[in-house]
Amino acid sequence: MCAFLHHVIGTPNVERETTVQRYPWETVIKAAMRKYPNPMNPSVVGVDVLDRNLDTHGRLHSHRLLSTEWGLPGIVRAILGTNRTLTYIKEHSIVDPDEKKMELCSTNITLTNLVSVDERLVYRPHPENPDVTVLTQEAIITVKGVSLSSYLEGLMALTMSANARKGWDAIEWIIQNSEREKVPLCDLC
Amino acid sequence: MNSVGEGCTELKREYDQCFNRWFAEKFLKGDRSGDPCTEMFKKYQLCVQKAIKDKDIPIDGVEFMGPNKEKPES
Numbered sequence: 001m002c003a004f005l006h007h008v009i010g011t012p013n014v015e016r017e018t019t020v021q022r023y024p025w026e027t028v029i030k031a032a033m034r035k036y037p038n039p040m041n042p043s044v045v046g047v048d049v050l051d052r053n054l055d056t057h058g059r060l061h062s063h064r065l066l067s068t069e070w071g072l073p074g075i076v077r078a079i080l081g082t083n084r085t086l087t088y089i090k091e092h093s094i095v096d097p098d099e100k101k102m103e104l105c106s107t108n109i110t111l112t113n114l115v116s117v118d119e120r121l122v123y124r125p126h127p128e129n130p131d132v133t134v135l136t137q138e139a140i141i142t143v144k145g146v147s148l149s150s151y152l153e154g155l156m157a158l159t160m161s162a163n164a165r166k167g168w169d170a171i172e173w174i175i176q177n178s179e180r181e182k183v184p185l186c187d188l189c
Numbered sequence: 190m191n192s193v194g195e196g197c198t199e200l201k202r203e204y205d206q207c208f209n210r211w212f213a214e215k216f217l218k219g220d221r222s223g224d225p226c227t228e229m230f231k232k233y234q235l236c237v238q239k240a241i242k243d244k245d246i247p248i249d250g251v252e253f254m255g256p257n258k259e260k261p262e263s
Contacts, residue, residue, distance in 0.1 A: 030213050034205075037190045046193040048201060048237050050248065052208075052230070060216060065241070065248065067193050088193075088246055097217055109247050 002092045002105035004120035004138065017137045017164045023175060025125040028133040029095060029102050031174035032123060036066075040170040043068045045086070060095040066106070087111055100125050116142040121167070137164050194240025200233040 021028065036044045046067035053061050066089040077085070091106040102123040107116060119139045126132035192201040207226040215222065241248055 046191045048193045
């Protein structure tokens with residue numbers, strides 16, 4: 001599995017959410033590999049593949065760098081003590097075409113002295129319906145080495161739900177708009 | 190979608206098109222024949238790695254997480 005803060009899996013501070021979408025796994029995966037740009041994630045302004053390889057089990061590993069522009073106002077940047085307007089995220093994904101599982105793990109590599117945002121997404125076919133895909137998302141936000149207190153967990157849960165929905169909206173948008181890149185996502189296109 | 194390195198976007202787009210086609214039409218269909226995109230990827234990488242250095246982006250190195258190719262996985 002991709003490296004996602006192994007020591008915190010199973011702890012109460014990890015926000016976990018499972019959602020479904022009515023597309024088959026292959027269609028979802030093709031969209032997920034081409035997720036950016038999409039209107040639901042306007043802050044992602046750059047994506048690069050840094051490495052890609054097949055492991056001995058035939059799984060495809062991709063290491064990517066995402067650059068995000070939050071449009072932080074000057075004063076916020078001054079408070080954060082940074083001149084950077086871009087924040088960077090590294091992402092590792094593993095696609096297992098035999099097991100039909102795609103995992104993505106991501107973490108920020110800038111502003112790490114202030115916050116860590118670690119996420120793991122797993123896309124799998126629904127066990128009872130091959131035309132449906134299940135997405136499991138986990139996220140943990142760590143502020144200066146201390147996990148967010150339970151007081152803030154409710155807020156995080158709300159954010160996670162909104163983000164989970166947004167994640168599917170982005171995938172759906174890519175599926176619907178796949179014609180623009182002339183690489184059809186579905187076999188019937 | 191742009192590359193992190195502004196001058197690399199065209200190379201990135203060519204590589205992405207090649208990869209997306211291979212991914213959808215070969216890899217996901219169980220075709221393990223060679224990757225047609227390696228040359229394109231090399232050119233693209235040369236550009237991106239330079240941009241990363243120039244912009245001082247704190248990447249640890251290409252193999253920054255995940256299992257390596259040789260490790261047997263359960």
